[in-house]
Amino acid sequence: MATAKYSRYEYNATTSISRANVTDMHRAQEAFINYWNGKVSSAATTTFLGGLATAALEKVFNKSAYTAIPSLLVSALTSANEWEKNEVLRVAEEGYDQITKLLRIFIDNKTYVSIEFSVNYLAFKNLATGNTDFTIIQGNIIPKKIFTSSGGSIPL
DSSP states (O other), X not given: OOOOOEEEEEEEEEEEEEHHHHHHHHHHHHHHHHHHTTSSOHHHHHHHHHTSOHHHHHHHHSOOOTTTHXXXXXXXXXXXXXXXXXXXXXXXXXXXXXXXXXXXXXXXXXXXXXXXXXXXXXXXXXTTTOOEEEEEEEEEEEEEEEEETTSOEEEO
């Protein structure tokens, strides 16, 4: 398999996540960090991601097919120099910390069923195709609105 060359860019989006999927979102970002940091193999990453909710994978990677994600990560990691690897790891860890704060909101408030939030992404654009192959959360999650189990919402 040829290694794709990537450029990276940042963008902001508003999205939402349910109580049921926020833990998997947290675990998906952790899987990226563990792979990028060399702690787990591509095969182990595929197996791990296969157990996560599709909605969570879409929030982190902008991909729902868990089997496609590891090969994209392999390609991106192979084409990155040491500084780029460290920088991507740094922003991924910041994103992980932000997801932890989002998870904490659900833990502390049992009546919250979903949260709409603004988030900063780091996107990996394939230079050969011009397509964005995948994203990761890089941080700055800002809750916008909370939806409660009673059907109401709380703007923030």
